[in-house]
Amino acid sequence: MIDRIREALVYGLGWEWGALLSIPAVIAAVILLVRFVGLKRALQIGAGLGAILGFLTLQRRARQQGWQDREAKLTRDTDEAVADYRKKQDEVADLSGAELDRRAQRWVRDDEAR
Known part of the structure; x- marks a missing residue:
């Protein structure tokens, strides 16, 4: 039920309206919390929730x-592989016909030996 309401608020009204409507809800929750547990305890609860939120934000960042580092490494590895491939292609293009034939026969022999 709560998920349906949240979906209606977020997708039906847009996130701006959802954020705008959540402000009075948060204010009401704070007022009720202070009324039921007292100001000192409410501040302690708020500090705890703030610490948890900060921790979760740091974890997400x-x-x-980590993903950015892995992506950068993958990009570097891909660039190196492409450079190696192009270098090999250039080497093969520079070979004479006889040398190319000799290498091809050696590759076939090695492949059959496996």
Whole structure:
């Protein structure tokens, strides 16, 4: 039920309206919390929730940084592989016909030996 309401708010009204409507809800929750547990305890709860939110934000950023590092390494590896491939293609293009035939026969022999 709550998921349906959330989907209706987020997808039906857009995230801007969802954020705008959540502000009064948060204010009401804070007022009720202070009323039921007192100001000191409400501040402690707020500090705890703030610490948890900060920790989760740092975790998400660290995870994103890890993905960026892996992506950069993959890009470097791909660039190196493409450069090696092009270098080999250039070497093969520069070979004479007899040398190319000798290498092809050697590759076939090695392949059959496996």
